[in-house]
Amino acid sequence: MPVNHYEWSWGGPLPELLRHSEVKHSLLRDYLVDYFLTLVASPRQDKIQLTVVDGFCGGGRYISEAGLEMPGSPIVILKAIEAAKTRVMVEQQRRKDITFDVKLICIDKDRSAIAHLRHVLEHEGYGKHLATGAVELHVGDFSSKAEAVIAEVQRRSPRSGRSLFVLDQYGYNQVPLPVLNQIFSKLRQAEVVLTFNIDSLLNYLNQTNVARFERKTGMTDAVSAADMDKHQRGPGWRVRVQASLYQRLTQGSGATYFTPFFVRPDKGHGDFWLLHLSKHWKARDVMASAHWRHHNHFVHYGAAGFDMFSTGYAARIDDEDSPQVAFEFDDAASKASRNAMLDQIPAALAASPDGVRFKDFFVDRVNSTPVTEAMFEQAVLALVREREVEVVGDNGSLRHVRTALQADHVLRIPQQRSLILLPPSLSRA
Ligand SMILES: C[S@@+](CC[C@H](N)C(=O)[O-])C[C@H]1O[C@@H](n2cnc3c(N)ncnc32)[C@H](O)[C@@H]1O
Incomplete structure (x- = not known):
């Protein structure tokens, strides 16, 4: 099972932010700015309203591999909101102010991470956001809190349900399919950015624990016990199982559009998926554009044109014995x-x-x-x-x-x- 290596205590040493997580934050920041700019398409609009849920928020601050203090995802989100507002004012040459009614709900099951995040927010000048409820902090398990969070989004935006869920789980089993389904069935304009650590799942799964994984995640019928049998695995099993899990996860999520892009960290940390799920193709397009700006860290397995991944991807396009050249958005x-x-x-x-x-x-x-x-x-x-x-x-x-x-x-x-x-x-x- 994946272990959590993140520990925060105010004044203590900060957890290290690896290079690929830094890139993940840059992608999130860029995506959020573009997202806000598309929401405020007209200079006549005077308000936008949405709820951002950081479901695995962490303690808000890290140390980079180069020894610099780096913001965690809640701070990245808040700064992106400010940057987008400045750009809207300048690019639309507005005289009248625009209200960004954005609520940020942060959840982490680790009490000390939330306590640390509270200090960081106050230290970074967001104390007022905490006092007014524009930023809320909750200790708990994301999937247990999901129903209440969805209800809060519905209360704030009853018609649109406009929301962005940043679900940066450490492993692969903390965001079950039924939770994704609830998000997409109850919130018309929800989007999810989901981390899924595919390599560590494939290293963990075996004949005896497949059933437990299925019960925990709802991802049934994607992997058979025979797939996991070391004696029966043929060449390419890893790629085949990845494709099958990808299909199960995306089709079973309740979303309509996805980005099938992977992150391949350097130093052999194992591939993970950074999936963007939504019900609108335009949202997928905004995310795909952000990927093109962060080339070199995002790869996908597949051909360049229109038949890249989809159902036939595993057998036809990639084979671990003769891996194709990575497609790197360059x-x-x-x-x-x-x-x-x-x-x-x-x-x-x-x-x-x-x-x-x-x-x-x-x-x-x-x-x-x-x-x-x-x-x-x-x-x-x-x-x-x-x-x-x-x-x-x-x-x-x-x-x-x-x-x-x-x-x-x-x-x-x-x-x-x-x-x-x-x-x-x-x-x-
Ligand atoms: C990879 S860190 C995320 C950091 C954060 N998103 C960022 O980029 O700064 C994962 C965090 O998820 C928390 N966590 C793990 N399982 C969880 C769960 N089931 N529900 C909520 N938080 C959880 C851990 O305590 C840890 O702080």
């Missing part, structure tokens, strides 16, 4: 993605002679691709310039689009080209 990965899309888009459109709406084409593939909507749009525009794809409006008339596509633009293979692409028997008919 320039090379961006070029590979574009090249793959330039082949895959016309091939997919050839199967739909009436064409497919721009938005539908992307959203249908969003869970199995590392590309963002903007990257997809650029690839389509390149194909339009090459006359490999044409764009038509609602009424079927051709559109001469050069710079920007709209959600309801229909993409199709140019009529003459599609005749050439048809098999000879059909094109003669």
Whole structure:
């Protein structure tokens, strides 16, 4: 079972923040700023309201590998809120203030972590937030507190249920599937950022403890006892079991859209998933854009285009005996993605002679691709310039689009080209 190496006592030595956790914090900060900026799309808006839940919040401060004091996730979240507000005021050239009605609920089962966090918050100037209830601290187990937290989100935002759950569990069994299901069934606009330590799970699981893992997490039928039998494991079992667990976790979460990206820490700490789960494709797109800005630490296993991970990923794409080159969200990965899309888009459109709406084409593939909507749009525009794809409006008339596509633009293979692409028997008919 995973052990918790984090211990806080005010005035005592701080736990070390490893480099990959630093990167995780940068991603969280960037994502939150983008998230707030998308929430305040209009300069006329004068308020946004949401609840952020840091379900495994820790003690609020660390020491980095280089010996510097570093903020923990609650401070990262609060600073991101301030940075986003400043950017909204400047970028929208506002004269009128905007109210960020954000409540931060922090939960940790370790009483000394919460006590330490209280000191850190006061020390960092957030004492007023504690006094007004804008920041709440709770000692306890996240999944036992989840129902009350969901009720609080519903009380604050009855229609939207707008909320972000940061669930940075240390291992893999502290956020059971039924809890994720409750979040997504009760809160229309909830998002979850979930850490799942896949390598330590695979090291731990064996024939005798699979059933216990299933009972604790609700992740049934993803792993069989035979999968865990050291004598029966064929080549690639680790990758196969990962894919199966990934499917079970994402499909069983109640969310509709996910980012299938992994973190591969240096120094051999084992891969973990940093999954973003939501019910809106746009939210996934904002998270995918943040991943592209933090390349080198985030990898995914799969091809570059639209068929990256999804169900067939394990057997076809990766094999631990001949591991593929990691896809690292860098320039090379961006070029590979574009090249793959330039082949895959016309091939997919050839199967739909009436064409497919721009938005539908992307959203249908969003869970199995590392590309963002903007990257997809650029690839389509390149194909339009090459006359490999044409764009038509609602009424079927051709559109001469050069710079920007709209959600309801229909993409199709140019009529003459599609005749050439048809098999000879059909094109003669
Ligand atoms: C990896 S640390 C998270 C740190 C924090 N998210 C950050 O980035 O600064 C994990 C924290 O989760 C707490 N924890 C472990 N199991 C928990 C549970 N079931 N419910 C709530 N907190 C838990 C531990 O006490 C520890 O402080």
